[in-house]
Amino acid sequence: MIATPLTTEKKVSLQLLHLYPDLLNLYGDRGNIIALSRRCQWRHIEFTIVQASLGDKVDFSTIDIVFMGGGSDREQTLLFQDFKAYKGPALVEATEEGLPLLAVCGGYQLLGKYYKTQEGDEMPGLGLFDAWTEAGKNRLIGNVVARIPLLGPNITLVGFENHSGKTYLGSSETTVPLAQIIAGHGNNGQDKGEGAIYKNAVGTYLHGPILPKNPAFADWLLTKALERKYGKGQLEPLPDLWEQKAHQSVVKRFS
Amino acid sequence: MFPSPRLLTALWLGKVAITVNRHIGHGGTSLPGMVGRKIAPQMLSSLASQLKKGAIVVTGTNGKTTTSKMLAAIMEKAGLTLTHNRAGANLISGITTAFIQSASVGGQIGSDLGIIEVDEATVPSLTEEVKPRAVVVTNFFRDQLDRFGELDKTVELVKKSLQKLPPQSLIILNADDPLVASLGVKHRGPILYYGIESRSYGNKDMSQSAETRFCRLCGKPLQYEWYYFGQLGHYHCPHCGFQRPKPQVRITDIELKGEEGSSFSLETPQGLLSITLSTPGFYNIYNALAAIAAASHMKTTQSSMQMGLEGYRTNFGRMERLDIGAERKAFLALIKNPTGCDEVIRTLRQNEGPKRLLIMIQDNAADGRDISWLWDADFESLEQIAPQLQSIATSGLRGEDMALRLSYAGLPAQKIQFIASIDEAIASTIEATGPGETLYILPTYTALLAAKTTLTRLGYSPKYWEE
Numbered sequence: 001m002i003a004t005p006l007t008t009e010k011k012v013s014l015q016l017l018h019l020y021p022d023l024l025n026l027y028g029d030r031g032n033i034i035a036l037s038r039r040c041q042w043r044h045i046e047f048t049i050v051q052a053s054l055g056d057k058v059d060f061s062t063i064d065i066v067f068m069g070g071g072s073d074r075e076q077t078l079l080f081q082d083f084k085a086y087k088g089p090a091l092v093e094a095t096e097e098g099l100p101l102l103a104v105c106g107g108y109q110l111l112g113k114y115y116k117t118q119e120g121d122e123m124p125g126l127g128l129f130d131a132w133t134e135a136g137k138n139r140l141i142g143n144v145v146a147r148i149p150l151l152g153p154n155i156t157l158v159g160f161e162n163h164s165g166k167t168y169l170g171s172s173e174t175t176v177p178l179a180q181i182i183a184g185h186g187n188n189g190q191d192k193g194e195g196a197i198y199k200n201a202v203g204t205y206l207h208g209p210i211l212p213k214n215p216a217f218a219d220w221l222l223t224k225a226l227e228r229k230y231g232k233g234q235l236e237p238l239p240d241l242w243e244q245k246a247h248q249s250v251v252k253r254f255s
Numbered sequence: 256m257f258p259s260p261r262l263l264t265a266l267w268l269g270k271v272a273i274t275v276n277r278h279i280g281h282g283g284t285s286l287p288g289m290v291g292r293k294i295a296p297q298m299l300s301s302l303a304s305q306l307k308k309g310a311i312v313v314t315g316t317n318g319k320t321t322t323s324k325m326l327a328a329i330m331e332k333a334g335l336t337l338t339h340n341r342a343g344a345n346l347i348s349g350i351t352t353a354f355i356q357s358a359s360v361g362g363q364i365g366s367d368l369g370i371i372e373v374d375e376a377t378v379p380s381l382t383e384e385v386k387p388r389a390v391v392v393t394n395f396f397r398d399q400l401d402r403f404g405e406l407d408k409t410v411e412l413v414k415k416s417l418q419k420l421p422p423q424s425l426i427i428l429n430a431d432d433p434l435v436a437s438l439g440v441k442h443r444g445p446i447l448y449y450g451i452e453s454r455s456y457g458n459k460d461m462s463q464s465a466e467t468r469f470c471r472l473c474g475k476p477l478q479y480e481w482y483y484f485g486q487l488g489h490y491h492c493p494h495c496g497f498q499r500p501k502p503q504v505r506i507t508d509i510e511l512k513g514e515e516g517s518s519f520s521l522e523t524p525q526g527l528l529s530i531t532l533s534t535p536g537f538y539n540i541y542n543a544l545a546a547i548a549a550a551s552h553m554k555t556t557q558s559s560m561q562m563g564l565e566g567y568r569t570n571f572g573r574m575e576r577l578d579i580g581a582e583r584k585a586f587l588a589l590i591k592n593p594t595g596c597d598e599v600i601r602t603l604r605q606n607e608g609p610k611r612l613l614i615m616i617q618d619n620a621a622d623g624r625d626i627s628w629l630w631d632a633d634f635e636s637l638e639q640i641a642p643q644l645q646s647i648a649t650s651g652l653r654g655e656d657m658a659l660r661l662s663y664a665g666l667p668a669q670k671i672q673f674i675a676s677i678d679e680a681i682a683s684t685i686e687a688t689g690p691g692e693t694l695y696i697l698p699t700y701t702a703l704l705a706a707k708t709t710l711t712r713l714g715y716s717p718k719y720w721e722e
Binding site for chain 1: 397406407468469624625626629630631653655656658659660662663664665671673
């Protein structure tokens with residue numbers, strides 16, 4: 001149960017929107033949804049999932065968290081028009097108002113200003129993040145350990161990255177890196193930044209998937225969603241036995 | 256043909272490397288080939304060109320080892336001698352090692368047929384060096400994406416190498432996998448398709464691990480009438496007209512018999528055939544079907560096909576039965592990608608008795624560095640058999656990640672045990688397995704090699720390079 005009951009008579013519930021589950025489903029991304037779902041279930045928070053793909057309409061007023069995974073270049077091209085025309089603008093509007101969002105890899109790239117291909121063509125993005133992506137020659141692949149100040153001074157984020165696009169963040173205050181690389185490449189392999197955060201919207205290159213092994217980050221998303229919906233978002237702590245062991249086994253490799 | 260001095264030197268050094276490796280207790284399936292190729296880069300092509308009936312190449316994500324071993328069993332019954340990378344080392348150096356081993360000290364290959372299992376990424380260089388008479392493609396699933404990048408790229412890579420084959424080379428394709436069948440579109444050489452017509456197994460819903468719901472040719476959604484597993488099934492594209500090709504080698508009837516295996520009937524260009532397979536798992540029916548398709552291309556007799564497959568026993572960690580004494584059963588089953596893993600779980604769930612589980616996950620280069628796939632596999636279905644699970648252990652370099660995965664799959668976190676050492680994990684779980692219980696050991700590739708060494712030492716399994 002939530003430590004401070006929000007209301008005694010009403011059941012606490014959250015609804016997650018999974019965008020393009022049939023196209024953006026690479027690298028264990030669905031583990032993020034499993035993690036959010038279980039962590040709610042263990043706390044007796046009702047958790048429902050709705051999906052929206054090509055041609056589907058979304059009413060963002062019923063949505064508490066959004067998840068977008070990664071996909072191949074080919075699959076991203078398939079959904080791009082639909083996203084740009086139908087779901088993207090409403091999604092940007094809702095995130096401006098604090099809707100928590102987690103976008104991994106391909107999803108993250110689509111939410112930047114543009115994606116520039118090897119040939120120099122620019123594919124415009126949604127512009128939610130003050131960021132842009134350029135196709136690189138080599139893929140950036142491997143385990144990642146990074147510091148995530150958002151969660152506390154000594155909290156680490158672990159995951160696995162696999163991307164050829166290099167993402168750069170603008171200098172504006174509105175979009176900052178989610179984390180600072182300790183081991184691995186991150187956004188572009190140069191500036192030590194990993195991911196981006198703007199309000200409660202997060203983009204990241206971390207697969208793994210990111211949430212099960214970073215339970216504090218999963219709980220941050222849930223807390224933000226509860227705060228937005230109920231005004232309060234304190235979560236009951238969980239034992240996190242295997243979460244911490246799996247997390248530490250990666251951290252230990254790089255220390 | 257007289258081999259060049261350079262080839263002979265390469266060959267002899269390779270043979271010495273094989274002997275030394277075995278002597279010190281390693282499988283040594285790659286190093287000798289690597290050494291040989293350094294000295295004589297052309298050695299594989301010159302050895303392979305001596306095969307009297309040429310070579311058949313087997314590639315695809317899952318089922319390469321089993322399909323090529325089943326084909327080898329059939330061909331041996333047909334009286335052919337073989338050069339075959341049996342130990343499953345399927346990169347160019349491992350394949351060269353198999354040829355070094357098969358050649359005489361005078362540099363002659365005496366065998367009739369080559370059966371070569373090859374990693375998808377190695378297909379281009381292999382088909383260039385060994386001009387195969389036929390290439391079998393089993394299926395495409397996500398596997399080691401850290402190495403291949405994206406599945407689309409793997410499919411494209413294989414497609415390009417198939418286009419460069421000699422014009423008379425046959426390609427043998429799984430009609431039920433739209434990713435594989437798409438390789439046949441616009442292919443100029445001869446094609447043989449195989450597939451399952453029977454609808455007694457499978458279902459109308461798509462599984463989590465399906466790789467695509469979209470047509471590879473036009474990008475619009477595919478329509479399915481029937482699924483077997485993953486994206487395998489009966490499909491067509493209403494938009495561009497791409498559809499499941501009618502297979503020439505096709506299964507018309509199937510009966511699954513749990514751990515006892517299965518029996519099925521099929522139609523081939525040579526006539527009707529019934530097979531009893533003692534190897535469990537629905538996916539092994541596809542492997543047998545692929546092997547039959549290749550054998551039918553060789554004009555092999557039906558009795559050789561039957562005898563070869565009926566005598567076939569799985570080994571090398573493909574639902575391999577281990578001898579751990581009377582009244583206790585143990586199976587070793589490689590898992591390395593979501594679809595393969597789902598099929599192993601589906602097979603073990605058919606056993607209704609008490610069972611124990613040991614899952615060993617590593618992330619060495621040969622396993623794939625990325626273990627995200629654990630979250631795409633359907634470990635949730637284990638929750639339904641939780642009461643039968645006497646113990647659940649994990650091990651290996653990423654055993655803690657596996658324990659985490661199982662706890663999110665709904666298995667009680669306290670019931671899960673992590674044992675860091677593979678040696679200790681195997682010894683203690685075998686020890687704990689009581690009469691009437693079945694132990695399932697599910698390792699990734701390098702964990703399988705480690706498990707084999709441990710099992711040999713404990714007296715439960717032969718040396719893997721001798722199988």
